[in-house]
Amino acid sequence: MTDPASRRAAAALAATLLIWAYSWVVMKQALAYAGPFDFAALRYLLGAATLFAVLLAARQPLAPPPLWPTALVGLAQTAAFQGLEQWALVDGGAGRVALLAYTMPFWAVALAWPLLRERPARAQGLGVALAALGLACILEPWRGLGGARSSALAVGGGAAWALGTVLSKRLFQRHAVAPLNFAAWQMLIGALALGAAALAVPQRPLQWTPALLAALAYSVVVASSAAWALWLFALRHLSATVASLSSLGVPVFSVLLAWAILGERPSPAEAAGIALVLLGLVAVNWRRRPV
Template identity: 55%
Template structure:
């Protein structure tokens, strides 16, 4: 395959991945009509783990587990905490707003990387973080009362959990000794165990095993987890990191748009202004190089 054809294939994969992950926020919101948040998250994670290990077998990658301690911590942060908090936030929160707030992960990572990874942010990134803070205030609108604030805070904390998982991965697996797909499969497995324990301990509504629920489950396990991570591995291999990072910018914004079109979640003027500020800050952070400091 020529270099240009390889790049075109990776760009197509990037577009498909963005659409799959963006639309999944609508799917995760809709599926809560038929299930409690934790039960769905647990079943999704178990099925996604099986799909990921099947993909590893098909790609003939090693099934040997990475170092167990860091992988378990990664699974608890990236799968157990992130997925449970996101699904909990979606119970009362809109799909678009939850997606946007969960994807504030780069801002949390900016704060965590300074003391934990010795990566001191430059002035431009700090200005972007301040801009994002203004945008968050407009999106959260604390002056409007507590209605919807709890779900927004849950989504923000999910972004913090995601950022923590990135720190764990950077500190432990930055040498490339474990492929992203194998690490994802194993951390997903350990995280699924944590989600199952939460689902067993927290009382919630019984699952309605209807066609819409099964469709949502299949979309999450097969497309949003299995196929998506195969596409992501392809993108990382064939595209520059800055271009691959477009996914982290496009998914929440497309999620807001799809939630508006499909769920009628129309942001008011303050929320729209906050979304624009957060999007601008995300672009700024993604473009500004970090400056290491000892």
């Protein structure tokens, strides 16, 4: 990772991880004022509108990228992932749901091999093993996973995100797609699906408080618009395996932020798991020296 584009992609990836880590705390807090699908739909409808406004301001083309691949990514990466995770937060803690959602890299590694022909390197295999052991410590299955519905929703959302990640990478390989344009269109398609779910599923009434408006502002401008654009830029220049496994840093930071802000204190086993995940990330991103 020595060329300028790769260095910029790595910086974009690091910024994305920090933004998304804090967003789990914000998403949990927003449920005091909105139902899960209402909040997710508002977040991504406004996020898509923001991205289209940026495209207009930058005088970039508004024509959609290849429609069906983009729609599949929007349904998986925006609608299914965000809808299921926001729903999981109703009964689950922010740190725990984030950790379950970030089983995504393991699904992504499995999907990237047959769909992208990205066979994991030996160091990445070691990283997967360490991260898997770390997540096992974090989840403490010997003590039970807590709410079964919340856990299933969170894991299902992680699998949906993995599918969207791999499909995005395949689209970039096959077509010359502008990342910002693609982010806007896939987000709009996913947001419309979330809006349909919000209309169909009974939820608590919206309470338009300053706290809800602040949560929407952070989620829309920072976590949904800027961060997704950064993520897609990183994904375009990094392998799906490296980008996906590096994203395990998000639940690590989410646990720490949930501890500091929401009082969700990790157990000793969870602390050991965080250390193992960090070691896994080091292994995944270890650069081979030229021979």
